[in-house]
């Protein structure tokens with residue numbers, strides 16, 4: 001494959017600049033974070049416009065889910081980066097006495113960030129914050145499926161940030177493939193499992209580490225909530241967690257709801273009322289609900305509804321408007337479990353409700369499917385909470401709310417199994433783009449001869465006792481009777 005001049009030149013320049021060591025200084029990192037904050041501040045309206053153009057996102061939703069989140073994350077990194085960079089002292093076991101140990105976080109080098117179209121600003125700039133905080137040089141490849149945001153980022157990033165170290169390269173699959181032929185020190189990918197496996201195969205050629213932020217089917221479990229106001233609040237949060245972010249086109253949005261059969265009609269009634277309150281009598285005219293990103297995804301979602309058994313399960317909504325790429329908030333009751341809508345990530349405004357005899361069956365239901373990026377559960381039952389926490393596996397678990405984990409910088413964000421691997425946000429982003437280097441300082445005295453050949457029984461016994469003593473010393477340290485160094 002022919003590599004474009006832009007791709008070759010960009011990676012060559014970044015590598016050369018990274019080698020100068022300038023990106024490693026705390027001053028450079030902080031200046032870049034400040035520049036990013038200026039960029040967001042000065043271009044807020046342009047971002048609102050681009051997000052509206054690509055996805056019909058309302059400015060408040062755009063600020064809540066993207067622009068505000070980036071500001072919050074950059075401010076957090078700005079105030080913590082010096083602390084994160086500082087070498088961390090490490091206890092060294094007595095076995096190695098006399099010695100000192102520390103852990104140094106060093107930048108990985110030149111990194112590549114692929115972002116997705118559904119949060120095109122957030123998913124490009126939030127990993128960038130981690131990458132520059134950790135002192136790396138970066139290429140961002142925004143999603144070509146959100147073209148207004150992609151070209152806005154390509155236009156403004158060089159005007160604010162150190163363009164020797166941060167570059168935006170726009171394009172589709174062809175450019176992605178060219179980028180993947182270059183050597184990177186890390187690839188941070190947000191997108192689908194299909195493309196993730198292409199990325200991982202390419203990365204394997206150079207043993208490049210990858211972080212894969214993927215999606216999946218995130219379930220919401222609704223338990224008995226005897227207090228009617230709890231039930232209503234849970235239903236409201238389910239609406240917020242399904243249609244709130246980008247009209248369901250969100251990796252951590254609710255994909256389907258699990259509820260006991262006897263509660264399903266009450267749930268549907270409340271959901272309908274909340275949908276009406278949020279989006280009005282005629283949601284197609286609503287200015288607060290995002291549009292489907294493009295015709296291809298619109299058709300994909302319409303096809304999910306074409307299966308006659310699925311169509312028969314629609315109990316609310318279902319209307320579509322191709323011209324405006326709009327699909328009404330739609331609720332389906334018990335579509336067949338082997339239909340596409342229940343086997344593939346929906347990534348749109350369709351909400352299947354799956355009824356169970358007992359809510360405890362939700363554990364088995366979830367465990368019989370690929371590991372989701374998030375599990376949401378509305379319950380006050382501690383036993384059920386324990387079962388969900390310890391008997392299922394997912395990127396995150398949230399009790400009695402939805403989506404909030406994404407904005408919480410102190411928690412790691414990432415998937416497991418088919419929903420991806422690696423984590424970011426806050427300090428986790430810094431770690432994702434750093435190598436933790438072990439440093440040990442020893443002195444040139446106190447030589448222990450039994451560690452060297454020629455071997456004999458005495459040396460074996462000496463090493464055995466030295467290792468045991470080491471554990472004894474650790475035991476003393478646990479009791480607070482011994483301090484290393």
Ligand SMILES: NC(=O)c1ccc[n+]([C@@H]2O[C@H](COP(=O)([O-])OP(=O)(O)OC[C@H]3O[C@@H](n4cnc5c(N)ncnc54)[C@H](O)[C@@H]3O)[C@@H](O)[C@H]2O)c1
Pocket residue numbers: 114115116117118119123141142143144145171172173176177180190191192193194195196198199213214215216250251345347373415420
């Ligand atoms: N975990 C998360 O944080 C998160 C966030 C948003 C979306 N997602 C997931 O992303 C998916 C939807 O996003 P998408 O449609 O943008 O995904 P996608 O996999 O189609 O595209 C993601 C990125 O890969 C690039 N790409 C496309 N073809 C490529 C190729 N052949 N080689 C290399 N790169 C290529 C795209 O340009 C884009 O930048 C959903 O599965 C969703 O759950 C996950």
